[in-house]
Amino acid sequence: MLEKTEDGALTVRSKEFGVTYHSTHGAIQETQTVFIDAGLKYRAQQSNKIAVLGIGFGTGLNALMTYLHSLKEGLELEYIGVEAYPIDMEVVKQLNYLDLLGAEPYEQDFIAMHSHSNKTIQLSPKFSFQKKIAKFEDLNYKGQFDIIYYDAFAPNAQPHLWEPPMLHKMYNALKKDGVLVTYCAKGVFKRTLKSLGFSVEGLPGPIGKREMTRAIK
Numbered sequence: 001m002l003e004k005t006e007d008g009a010l011t012v013r014s015k016e017f018g019v020t021y022h023s024t025h026g027a028i029q030e031t032q033t034v035f036i037d038a039g040l041k042y043r044a045q046q047s048n049k050i051a052v053l054g055i056g057f058g059t060g061l062n063a064l065m066t067y068l069h070s071l072k073e074g075l076e077l078e079y080i081g082v083e084a085y086p087i088d089m090e091v092v093k094q095l096n097y098l099d100l101l102g103a104e105p106y107e108q109d110f111i112a113m114h115s116h117s118n119k120t121i122q123l124s125p126k127f128s129f130q131k132k133i134a135k136f137e138d139l140n141y142k143g144q145f146d147i148i149y150y151d152a153f154a155p156n157a158q159p160h161l162w163e164p165p166m167l168h169k170m171y172n173a174l175k176k177d178g179v180l181v182t183y184c185a186k187g188v189f190k191r192t193l194k195s196l197g198f199s200v201e202g203l204p205g206p207i208g209k210r211e212m213t214r215a216i217k
Helices: 029-043 063-072 095-100 104-117 164-171 187-196
Strands: 002-004 008-014 047-054 077-082 119-125 127-132 145-149 176-182 200-203 212-215
Touching: 002 063, 002 145, 002 200, 008 029, 029 047, 029 063, 029 145, 029 176, 029 212, 047 063, 063 077, 063 095, 063 104, 063 127, 095 104, 145 164, 164 176, 164 187, 187 200, 187 212
Parallel strands: 047 077, 047 145, 077 127, 145 176
Antiparallel strands: 002 008, 119 127, 176 212, 200 212
16 A cells, blocks of 8 residues: 655555555655645745645645645645545554654644544644545635645546536635646646636646646636
8 A cells, every 4th residue: 555656755555546646756756846836835925824725635745745834934824635535544654754854843743634634723823724524526615725736636547526627616716816736737637727717837847747737817
């Protein structure tokens, strides 16, 4: 179930879909490139108060690295991570992200992200967090988020999550000028985003991918 990626970080292979939660070329470098650099840092240029929707929560790596970056930069963050298939705590305890990121003092915060579901917890004075157990297609947020980390399984594993009805939900969930970032750069996906009203950019992708996508409402 656990597999090591090329930057040393562990990932999980989904039993349901047979794919890994992160790029095998490196889990940490993927999160840094796609979600922190292209999403969080980009949006923080406009405001240091940011609401993030994570689709999906998975191993918690995106949330952990967002938390660490927010502490470093003094950002005020609300983070909701949505997950339909939460991983077991025994698996969580084997993940090596804290060691690789030099974040051992935040072990209890990382455990809390996984162990508290469907309620908001305050991990720091400026960072509120909720892990919401739900299917992505059941979400109905309206104008609530500055950033969406679109980290659903790839289109070949869960094609319906990359089609117009779901992406329309994501458009509705964002505030004006809100940002959706994802590792996916398929042409049909980008055309769908444009048809829904997004302004779409192709950016250099993480190691192993030529391109990623940033879309702005």
